[in-house]
Amino acid sequence: MNDATTDVKQCVDEMITQIRAEIANNDLSEMLMIGIHTGGVWIAERLHKKLNIEPPLGKLNIAFYRDDFSRIGTHPQVTPSKLPFDIEDKHLLLVDDVLYTGRTIRAALNEIFDYGRPASVRLAVLIDRGEHELPIQADFVGKRITLKQGEHAKLTGPEYLTLEITGTE
Amino acid sequence: MTGNNIQLDAKGRLKHFLTIEGIDRSLFIEILDYAESFAAVGERAVKKVPLLRGKTIANLFFEPSTRTRTTFELAAKRLSADVLNLNILSSATKKGETLLDTLQTLEAMHCDMFIIRHANSGAAHFIASQVAPHIRVINGGDGRHSHPTQAMLDMFTIRKHKPDFTRLKVAIIGDVAHSRVARSEIHALSVLGVPEIRVIGPKTLIPNDISSLGAHPYYDMNDGLKDVDVVMMLRLQRERMCSALLPSEHEYFKRYGLNEEKLALAKPDAIVMHPGPINRGIEIDSQIADSERSVILQQVSHGIAVRMAIMAMIMGSQSEEAH
Numbered sequence: 001m002n003d004a005t006t007d008v009k010q011c012v013d014e015m016i017t018q019i020r021a022e023i024a025n026n027d028l029s030e031m032l033m034i035g036i037h038t039g040g041v042w043i044a045e046r047l048h049k050k051l052n053i054e055p056p057l058g059k060l061n062i063a064f065y066r067d068d069f070s071r072i073g074t075h076p077q078v079t080p081s082k083l084p085f086d087i088e089d090k091h092l093l094l095v096d097d098v099l100y101t102g103r104t105i106r107a108a109l110n111e112i113f114d115y116g117r118p119a120s121v122r123l124a125v126l127i128d129r130g131e132h133e134l135p136i137q138a139d140f141v142g143k144r145i146t147l148k149q150g151e152h153a154k155l156t157g158p159e160y161l162t163l164e165i166t167g168t169e
Numbered sequence: 170m171t172g173n174n175i176q177l178d179a180k181g182r183l184k185h186f187l188t189i190e191g192i193d194r195s196l197f198i199e200i201l202d203y204a205e206s207f208a209a210v211g212e213r214a215v216k217k218v219p220l221l222r223g224k225t226i227a228n229l230f231f232e233p234s235t236r237t238r239t240t241f242e243l244a245a246k247r248l249s250a251d252v253l254n255l256n257i258l259s260s261a262t263k264k265g266e267t268l269l270d271t272l273q274t275l276e277a278m279h280c281d282m283f284i285i286r287h288a289n290s291g292a293a294h295f296i297a298s299q300v301a302p303h304i305r306v307i308n309g310g311d312g313r314h315s316h317p318t319q320a321m322l323d324m325f326t327i328r329k330h331k332p333d334f335t336r337l338k339v340a341i342i343g344d345v346a347h348s349r350v351a352r353s354e355i356h357a358l359s360v361l362g363v364p365e366i367r368v369i370g371p372k373t374l375i376p377n378d379i380s381s382l383g384a385h386p387y388y389d390m391n392d393g394l395k396d397v398d399v400v401m402m403l404r405l406q407r408e409r410m411c412s413a414l415l416p417s418e419h420e421y422f423k424r425y426g427l428n429e430e431k432l433a434l435a436k437p438d439a440i441v442m443h444p445g446p447i448n449r450g451i452e453i454d455s456q457i458a459d460s461e462r463s464v465i466l467q468q469v470s471h472g473i474a475v476r477m478a479i480m481a482m483i484m485g486s487q488s489e490e491a492h
Contacts, residue, residue, distance in 0.1 A: 064210070064218035069485070080209035114215035 008161040011126050011142025012046050018140040019051060019093070019124060031091045034058035036108050037079055039097030039155035043126050046161075047095060058083040060094075065107035081111065088116040097155040099125040102136035127153050127163065175297055182486045185297045185306040186479050188315040189356040197360055201325050204471070204478035210247065211474060220481050221250035224281045228254045229271075230309070231287040236445050237309050237319070240469065241284050244476035253280070269299060276301050281484065283307070290314035290349075305483045307476075313349050319444055320353035322475040323401070324361060326468050330440050331398055334361040340393050340435075341384070342369045342425060343403030343452055346376050350444050351403055359383045369393035370425060371415070390425060394434040402427055402443045405452045418451050428454040432462070440464050 022028065032055050035044025041059050048057045063078040094108060105123060112118065124140035129147050147153060151167035176185040176192075183196065192200075210218055226245045230238055238254065245252045257271065266274075275283070282305040285293040290312030297306040310316040331337055339358055345351045345368045358366050359382075366384040368375055375386050387393030394400065405421065415421060427441065441453075441463045449455045457463060 061206070063206075064220045064481075069220055078203065078206040080206040082209075110219070114217070115213065 007143070008126065008155070008163055012043065012050075012161075015043075015047060015124055015126065015140050015142045016050055019047065022122070022139070023051075028091050028093075030055075031093050032058060032085055032087065033093045033095060034060050034083065034108075034112070036094065036096045036104060037061040037063075037081075039126075039157070040095045042155065042157040042161055043097055043124075044095035045158075047124070056084045058085065060108050060111060062104060062107040062111055065111045067103055067107065083115055086116065087112065087118045089119045092118045092121045093124055094121055095124045097126045098153045099123075099128045099136075099138050099141075100131060100153075102132040102134035105136045106134055126155065129153055175294070178486050180486075183479070183482045184486050185293075185308075186317060186483060187293050187297060187306065187308045189317045189320050189353050189360065190315075192360065194360055194362070197324070197357070200321060200475070200478055200482065201328060203482060204321075204325055204475040207247075207477040207481075208471065208474035210477070211470065217247050217249055219249045221245070221248040221484055224248075224250040224484060225279060226250045226252050226282045226284065226480070227275050227280045228252060228284045228309075229257055229275075229286070230255065231257045231285070231292070233258070234286050234310065236469070236472075237286060240472040241307075241309060241318075241476055244473045244480060247473065248477055248480060250282075250480070268296075272296060272300060276304060281305065281487065282480065284309045286310050288312055303487055305487060307479065307483070310349055313347055314352065316349040316353050316444075318472070318476055318479060319350050320357040321479065322468060322472040323354060323442060323444070324357050325471045325475050326442065326464055327399055327440070329467070329471075330464065334358070334363050337363045337399060338365040338367070338397045338436075339363055339399040339401065340367040340369055340387075340397040341401045341403065342390070342393070342427070343405055344374045345370050345379065345403065346374045347406060348403050352382070354401060355382045355384050367393050367397065371421075373415070390431050391434060394431055397435045398439055400427065400432065400435055400439055400441045402441065402447075402452050404444060404446065405448055407448065407451070422451055426450070426452055426454065427457055429457065432457060442468060445469065 033044055033048050033053055035041035035057060037059060044057055059082045061079050061081045096104060109121065122139040125138045126142040128138055128141045128144045151165055154164045154166060156162050156164060176183065176187045178184040210216060228238055228241055242252050242254060283296060284307045285296055286309040291314060292311045293306055293308035300306060308315060308317055341351050341354055355366055367387055368379055368384045369387040369390055372388055379386050441457060443453060443465045445465060447453055447458055449458060458465060
């Protein structure tokens with residue numbers, strides 16, 4: 001992971017290739033895209049533009065749906081979720097930066113279903129670092145990596161996206 | 170300082186919400202910003218988030234209140250908490266149970282938060298100083314002292330219309346002497362840097378020491394309303410009408426009631442606020458209450474978002490303590 005900057009771009013390109021194939025195979029031309037705040041939104045913005053998706057991009061902030069609120073508390077300045085469309089019976093593409101335990105995606109699905117009942121939800125992630133704790137898998141993956149325990153993959157942006165690996169030695 | 174400090178934890182985070190005093194500008198803004206995200210939840214099809222699922226919140230109302238109690242109840246329910254509404258006037262205290270016994274009983278039922286409305290000033294402070302350490306307390310209005318969530322939601326409402334507090338002239342009109350709302354508003358407005366806070370009312374209803382709070386007294390609406398950006402009416406407590414403090418209702422409306430003519434003295438884009446319930450034709454003209462300049466109903470909606478934010482914040486500090 002030494003050249004992280006180019007890595008993000010390559011990963012995004014890989015995601016686009018996979019998503020294009022899926023759209024072509026399943027007639028998903030009316031698919032709605034939702035990014036998970038904040039890193040997922042950055043990735044989603046790039047995908048949304050390059051895939052020429054017409055409806056605006058939805059943004060989800062799952063802070064109110066976390067399952068660890070009673071442990072870590074909440075932190076202020078929660079940018080509100082914004083789904084500027086009706087999701088009822090629509091195909092959704094949920095986008096996040098790093099898939100790890102799967103708990104963020106669980107929270108996002110709960111929030112999405114508070115807005116309505118979509119026809120389907122697919123998941124696209126920039127990085128899948130494995131070690132999921134829930135039965136959640138991504139449909140489109142930019143790159144699969146393995147990290148040591150205590151290490152974290154963190155996307156920084158929004159102008160230039162860089163993937164940083166931080167944590168214990 | 171003492172007494173106010175108990176509403177912050179060692180890290181300076183909100184632990185109880187008892188009074189505006191002692192809340193600095195940055196924490197104030199933090200609460201307003203946080204409330205903004207909850208306002209968005211109220212506009213969704215499902216107006217509920219699971220943030221306080223499994224928590225139990227007891228609404229302890231020692232004096233009657235419909236609006237404050239129901240907005241607290243809705244706020245708690247929209248955070249997925251379970252809510253107990255206790256009308257203490259009619260229950261335990263009649264049977265001779267002391268206040269502390271009532272609180273301990275509720276603690277034994279594993280309640281996490283008490284919302285207190287009480288006719289005695291300082292009641293919420295007292296309760297916060299007596300409860301078990303994990304229990305959180307919110308002041309829903311105590312005596313003449315304070316009504317901090319009302320002040321918070323009013324600041325939220327003002328900010329929606331007039332984002333720069335440092336350029337505002339605000340007038341508070343009515344029975345300032347007996348109003349816990351007025352005291353909290355004055356504190357809140359000064360924390361947020363409002364340069365000109367005026368209070369308007371009959372001499373008998375304006376406390377002598379009002380300037381020490383940073384507000385300028387006016388006894389005539391025609392002087393006081395001139396060029397203000399925000400007109401905050403207070404509810405005239407009709408139960409005080411019989412006392413010698415006030416002229417007749419008719420006379421009061423003539424001098425201190427808000428009508429078109431008096432409102433014309435304020436800035437053309439001035440907003441009109443009222444904490445409710447309104448007495449039409451006594452402190453405010455019906456047409457003004459229903460006009461576009463009135464933000465009275467927005468205050469009600471904002472009250473839910475602001476109370477959600479405060480509840481979520483103080484419950485967040487509960488979790489940190491436990492670990």
